[in-house]
Amino acid sequence: MSPPTPSPAEIAALRQRYPECFRPARRAHVLAGLAVAGLVALAAYAMVRLDFSAARLLAGLGRLGEFSLLMLPPEAGGRGWVFLHALAETLGIAFIGTLAAACLAFPVAFLAARNVVPNPFAHFAVRRGLDVVRSVDVLIWALIWINVVGLGPFAGALAIACSDFGALGKLFSEAVETVDGKAGEGVSASGGAELHRIRFGIVPAVLPVLGSQVLYLFESNTRSATIIGIVGAGGIGQYLTELIRVLELRQVAFLILMILVTVAGIDAVSGRLRRALIGGAAR
Incomplete structure (x- = not known):
């Protein structure tokens, strides 16, 4: 049997009696936002330090495709x-x-x-x-x-x-x-x-x-x-x-x-x- 649903008046009374329990967890939201921002900043800094380049990556993918074609068909070469x-x-x-x-x-x-x-x-x-x-x-x-x-x-x-x-x-x-x-x-x-x-x-x-x-x-x-x-x-x-x-x-x-x-x-x-x-x- 499910518990009874509190009425709006009861919820209002609870809000008035325990206001700290109904406040939004702003501190937790702020800390989570700061953690995400820190991770993004750290990732961006690492990509700069490691000389990450989207153009080089795309060029490398094209060369990888050429190597893949050269690997076909596989053969043992007599070994x-x-x-x-x-x-x-x-x-x-x-x-x-x-x-x-x-x-x-x-x-x-x-x-x-x-x-x-x-x-x-x-x-x-x-x-x-x-x-x-x-x-x-x-x-x-x-x-x-x-x-x-x-x-x-x-x-x-x-x-x-x-x-x-x-x-x-x-x-x-x-x-x-x-x-x-x-x-x-x-x-x-x-x-x-x-x-x-x-x-x-x-x-x-x-x-x-x-x-x-x-x-x-x-x-x-x-x-x-x-x-x-x-x-x-x-x-x-x-x-x-x-x-x-x-x-x-x-x-x-x-x-x-x-x-x-x-x-x-x-x-x-x-x-x-x-x-x-x-x-x-x-x-």
């Missing part, structure tokens, strides 16, 4: 098996890097979770350490590891592992913190130690979510492994940058199609696996 081997190397880099990051981040995530380690100093130190690691882009990690271990896919796998260690550590710790504590309380009430509470009360509940996050990052790392190959970390990105440099655009188009098909396939498979994991956890 199909070489490209397939490079693509498999890229997938290997993404797989090894993601797996290593997940294995390293799994135990660290429990140290960063408040419901596992209540000590605020330890929690703060681990969280800030993860922030430092994930604040460095995977391309920077690739340049660092190339200078440490040399060119090749090993440097690429290490770069992805370092970058994903920070990201997965943060995601895993947040997932652990959102777990319902009733199962862990039951383990503790039955005489279990703290390790038993984590092993039997937290890990089974959070494992499907962690698996879903790892699958998503593996899909993302397939693209990242292509990018870091451009700086010499192995994989198909190395061929991509060489062919772009010599303007072999039909072969570039062939490589791009290979990458698109591979990423689409991984997305379809990992999506099904993620839904199966989350669905199994919900049941």
Whole structure:
């Protein structure tokens, strides 16, 4: 049953009794207007500093159309098996890097979770350490590891592992913190130690979510492994940058199609696996 609608006389009485509640929120409107004006001014300043030009953009779009025509039809140039081997190397880099990051981040995530380690100093130190690691882009990690271990896919796998260690550590710790504590309380009430509470009360509940996050990052790392190959970390990105440099655009188009098909396939498979994991956890 819906509540009765107040009459105009009642509304007038309320306005007279509580005038502050019926005043327009002018301060909020002014602050919102100032925020929008500030964003517009900042965007305009950034466009001036970055030498943004609509004429150059239109001219560039025309040249982009010319390049697109030169990329048709895509062809392998007799190097199909070489490209397939490079693509498999890229997938290997993404797989090894993601797996290593997940294995390293799994135990660290429990140290960063408040419901596992209540000590605020330890929690703060681990969280800030993860922030430092994930604040460095995977391309920077690739340049660092190339200078440490040399060119090749090993440097690429290490770069992805370092970058994903920070990201997965943060995601895993947040997932652990959102777990319902009733199962862990039951383990503790039955005489279990703290390790038993984590092993039997937290890990089974959070494992499907962690698996879903790892699958998503593996899909993302397939693209990242292509990018870091451009700086010499192995994989198909190395061929991509060489062919772009010599303007072999039909072969570039062939490589791009290979990458698109591979990423689409991984997305379809990992999506099904993620839904199966989350669905199994919900049941």
